[in-house]
Amino acid sequence: MTEPRIWTAALIIIGDEILSGRTQDRNIAQIALWLNVQGIRLKEVRVVPDEQDAIVEAVNALRVRHNYLFTTGGIGPTHDDITVDAMAAALGLQVVVHPRAKAALEHYYASRGGMNEQRLRMARVPEGADLIENRQSGAPGIRVGNIFMMAGVPHIMAEMLDALTGELDGGRPLLSETVGCWVPESEIADILAETERAHEGCQIGSYPFFREGRVGANFVVRSTDPSVLNACITDLTGRLKAKGLEVAMGEI
Amino acid sequence: MTEPRIWTAALIIIGDEILSGRTQDRNIAQIALWLNVQGIRLKEVRVVPDEQDAIVEAVNALRVRHNYLFTTGGIGPTHDDITVDAMAAALGLQVVVHPRAKAALEHYYASRGGMNEQRLRMARVPEGADLIENRQSGAPGIRVGNIFMMAGVPHIMAEMLDALTGELDGGRPLLSETVGCWVPESEIADILAETERAHEGCQIGSYPFFREGRVGANFVVRSTDPSVLNACITDLTGRLKAKGLEVAMGEI
DSSP: OOOOOOOEEEEEEEOOHEEEEEEOHHHHHHHHHHHHHTEEEEEEEEHHHHHHHHHHHHOOOHHHSSEEEEEEEEEEESTEEEEEEHHHHTTTHHHHHHHHHHHHHHHHTTTOOOOOHHHHHGGGEETOOOOEEESSSOEEEEEEEEEEEEOSSSHHEEEEEEEETTTTTOOOOEEEEEEEEOOOGGGGHHHHHHHHHEEEEEEHHHHHHHTTTEEEEEEEEESSSSHHHHHHHHHHHHHHHHTTOEEEEEOO | OOOOEEEEEEEEEEEEHHTTTTTTOOHHHHHHHHHHHHTTTEEEEEEOOOHHHHHHHHHHTTTTTEEEEESOOSSSSSSTHHHHHHHHHHTOOEEEOOOOHHHHHHHHHHHHOOHHHHGGGGGEEETTEEEEOSSSSSSEEEETTTEEEEEEHHHHHHHHHHHHHTTTTOOSOOOEEEEEEEOOOGGSHHHHHHHHHSSOOOEEEEEEETTTTTTEEEEEEEEEEEHHHHHHHHHHHHHHHHTOOOOEOOOO
């Protein structure tokens, strides 16, 4: 049996507002969950400031290492929106006005005060780029090669993911099942390690918590193969019960 | 006048649970806000999987580039907790059992089932490391040189930050003030750019939103100098009002 091909992606979050702590990021989890469904694994995330050098470095490090590179943030109309220019610099491309983006913006702003120089900024793309549709506002996302530039505002970003759903080649979706136990993870750490070793193609993550005055942990088993996943969950549950523990199917 | 020295930090979030989308990160914002108060700027964040090569690469890229490097995650007792080993590999150090960490864990677990091999894992540190106190659980954080390894669970991580408060050299805290306006940012983007240019040592970030059927934006001005910050906010408010806009002091 040949190993199924694994498709990977990286994400660059461009935004001083995340690095300053002003804004709580909500894009990483949203993109990660969406990628899982597309059969693509998120392997690395970088958060960088609104500075061209930092963006260029991250883009050039990550675009060749993964099948896909996503960015969020910095594609709006203001002076701190420099993603398009930084991307063009990283790729050695010119920045051009995309006619369809310009038309979409003109249409959107016709009833909203008309176009101006700042709004036209949102039609600028690296040459050769395609657009990613966005029904929420006039400003599209941008695709150039294996790179996808999306909005930083989570609900607009979600629209762009929606437009990309099913468009990207990927492998088998990563599946996961969780069992929970009111036990300190340090008491059953050997069981977790042994179970993981016994089931190739599975990973077990252990996520401890403290709640209602007691410690517990959730154990997340991940695999792309549903039968392997099932066997691993059954085995893990059996071993925990053999220790006299109560095991909840699903997260506690 | 000499420029005040700027202290910078990077953060590595170690955790498959963030990359899989299972867990919504809450550490970036928490650490960023804490660093601001210490007079240290968070300049880069990387999220990497629980894989030694990925951790080593990120550590070695970031530890020399910034005054401080923080990590979260992977210091517990289970098989997927590999931060200490990866860090030791990155730094070319041996892993040793820290006597004070061992004593603290023995004390903590005396009434909780006693020590075992897995629990002893949490006393392992790169040689020469110091501990970061943690009153929540027996397991300490670890400091080695300019690197701080902390827990991934947010409330335990917060305890470790608390133990480090005031311990790190830093510069002037980064201050920020926000004004809000019910206006599309694309309508006043030129004002933002001009105001930023007119006040050296200030940055203006623009954060648009859509709420109650209307668009608006918050403008966050950041500076380490309170008088520069004040002048910039006054100027920005004046320019927005001159456009006929209502300006709210503080975030809307």
